[in-house]
Amino acid sequence: MIPGYISIKNPVQLSLKRFLAKNRYSKVGVLTDENTVELCYPKLKNDLPVHTVFTIHSGENHKNLDTSKDIWEWLSARRFDRNSLLINLGGGVIGDMGGFCAATFKRGIDFIHIPTTLLSMVDASIGGKLGIDLGPFKNQVGVFRLPGKVIIDHSFLETLPDNQRISGFAEVIKHGLIYDASYFEILENIADLTDADWKTLIYRSIEIKNEIVEEDPVEKGLRKILNFGHTIGHALEGIFLQQNGAEMLHGEAVAIGMICESWLSVRNLEMPEANHQRIVATILKFFGNKDLNQLNESAYVEILLQDKKNVENKICFTLLKDIGKAVYDVEIDRAGAIEALGYYRNLKT
16 A cells, blocks of 8 residues: 555646645745756646755765755755755655755755656655765665655656666566565566556555555664665665766666675575576566676675675675565675676676
8 A cells, every 4th residue: 555645646736736735835945956957847847836946966976965065055045944845856866865955954844755767756755765875885874754745757757768767677676576476577577668557567666665664664674675686786886986987877786786686595595596597587688787897896895894784794685585585684795795796797698
């Protein structure tokens, strides 16, 4: 069941009007990037009361303290008070950082998410995780706080380039792998993402994530299964963030992470090899194989050691007992993490 704070059935304009009619704010701000201010903001600007817009640079390399400072200073300069609203219009970076800035500005002002990417619709905007990166360490500084509303309109997917749509599909695949084997079977049989029933897939992915988050809101137990693919994935993202001019989208990194962590699942939890091969085939079909031969293994291990799930310097993974059955807090040593990366490097598409 999808909770009331998430709106998915109505067009964005109607949901936004209803929310604003129920809540009277002294000031309203809209946080965008250079893409969403051009492609998405025009769709809703006429349905907003008097408001101001702040545009930041897109990309994970801007999800940091410097950009947060710019946002806080913008809110201060516009004299936002604690009865103000920040609307985060964008993908995961906008939602994570905008929510974090709102949750900490004057000890917290209201915010809502209007996700415009598949990744943010099915994952980043759901569940109340907010934060920014600290150097190469993903989401190292952050808080848990639910938005006042999440308004999902899958028509925004039409504004995305193919690589962004595919990136978000990694999180959709993850939901099937950790929680619902029959859902994964539907996903692995999709031949072409241009023919995907996005409205149905988004709805089911949100249901899965919400069921998990409702049982464990602040990630003390079950919610950790949502990190499948992310231990290695975040390490790869961090390395690419350190390399000038290099970019690895979140979903691309998680896709690699899921292949590596599926391989670890076979060796540590005896997941059937045949199901591992299904996972590999499905991910490679949509994401291909990225060349990681020049990746610095020492930097890779150093970032793994900073993962938020670790306990007493032990690298803790979420792995799969089988498709649809995830196990969290599985300790893997450095050698195993390096071997998993080596397995991926030797794959052929």
